[in-house]
Amino acid sequence: NRLHATIADINFEGILANASGVHCQTKEELAELLASPYVATAVTKSSTKEVRTGNPKPSYYEFEQGSINSMGLPNNGFDYYLDYVSQDHSQKPVILSVASLSMTEGIELLKRVQDSDFQGITEFNLSCPNVVGKPQVAYDFETTHQILTEVFKFFKKPLGVKLPPYFDFAHFDQMADILNQFPLSHINSVNSIGNGLYVDVETEASVIKPKKGFGGLGGAMILPTALANVRAFRERLNPDIKIIGTGGVTSGEEVFAHILCGADLVSVGTELQRQGIGLFEKLQHELLMIMNEKGYQSIDEFKGQLKTM
Ligand SMILES: O=C(O)c1[nH]c(=O)[nH]c(=O)c1I
Numbered sequence: 001n002r003l004h005a006t007i008a009d010i011n012f013e014g015i016l017a018n019a020s021g022v023h024c025q026t027k028e029e030l031a032e033l034l035a036s037p038y039v040a041t042a043v044t045k046s047s048t049k050e051v052r053t054g055n056p057k058p059s060y061y062e063f064e065q066g067s068i069n070s071m072g073l074p075n076n077g078f079d080y081y082l083d084y085v086s087q088d089h090s091q092k093p094v095i096l097s098v099a100s101l102s103m104t105e106g107i108e109l110l111k112r113v114q115d116s117d118f119q120g121i122t123e124f125n126l127s128c129p130n131v132v133g134k135p136q137v138a139y140d141f142e143t144t145h146q147i148l149t150e151v152f153k154f155f156k157k158p159l160g161v162k163l164p165p166y167f168d169f170a171h172f173d174q175m176a177d178i179l180n181q182f183p184l185s186h187i188n189s190v191n192s193i194g195n196g197l198y199v200d201v202e203t204e205a206s207v208i209k210p211k212k213g214f215g216g217l218g219g220a221m222i223l224p225t226a227l228a229n230v231r232a233f234r235e236r237l238n239p240d241i242k243i244i245g246t247g248g249v250t251s252g253e254e255v256f257a258h259i260l261c262g263a264d265l266v267s268v269g270t271e272l273q274r275q276g277i278g279l280f281e282k283l284q285h286e287l288l289m290i291m292n293e294k295g296y297q298s299i300d301e302f303k304g305q306l307k308t309m
Pocket residue numbers: 021046069070071072073074099125127128129130131191192216
């Protein structure tokens with residue numbers, strides 16, 4: 001297969017996935033993703049111990065250049081998703097996303113994953129920007145180091161982390177130094193650009209209700225930030241730590257660019273929300289066309305091979 005990847009000894013046929021949060025709230029949505037021959041894996045909505053309804057609506061808004069969301073971590077509860085991923089989906093791996101409303105809750109949930117029958121990949125979301133009063137954990141390097149130190153005392157299954165975008169080389173360096181201390185299966189980079197603000201000039205108002213209109217940015221406009229983060233971490237991280245590239249994918253071109261920067265899998269959020277599951281066939285077709293034009297048989301021939309001047 002020309003499009004393949006391996007994370008934590010788990011093989012993926014194809015390289016496309018949903019971004020956590022999109023088309024992954026219910027078992028039906030997850031099953032629909034897995035049923036698509038163009039989807040390599042499904043990532044669950046980040047889950048918390050308790051069921052959450054999330055922030056008041058409207059909490060999602062799309063505009064030409066992308067999207068803004070302040071969903072507020074709505075989810076059907078950890079047990080619901082652990083039950084689903086623990087069922088046999090042998091035809092495809094499923095990634096379980098776990099949120100951390102607090103260090104103690106995150107650790108408790110990961111202990112339950114460790115003690116469960118689930119043998120797949122868990123992704124610890126350290127970057128939700130929309131829980132009122134809660135900071136994005138991964139912007140606090142000391143706390144991130146502390147949490148990962150605690151977690152890896154007991155967690156022996158494949159574990160990755162969902163990271164927010166960073167914007168400073170000192171932060172790329174500091175975060176990579178921390179991550180390289182742990183046997184992580186992968187990082188997923190980037191989460192939305194936190195706390196953007198979209199203003200509707202006609203109504204002179206913000207467009208989502210939570211947090212006076214502040215929310216995470218996604219879609220086409222975040223591509224350069226997403227690619228920079230994928231590239232920066234690929235250059236800095238231990239090669240055993242794989243990368244799921246997320247952010248700004250609307251066509252095969254951006255999938256190609258993510259791989260060129262070092263991504264092993266590529267996940268899609270805003271555009272998936274817009275176009276639905278049919279998008280994956282389009283993305284895979286476009287990627288293969290680009291590879292044919294360039295004479296690449298497999299993505300291994302160009303993965304991480306971004307040229308510089
Ligand atoms: O508001 C959300 O539910 C949300 N929204 C995002 O853009 N990223 C996240 O990690 C989460 I947990």
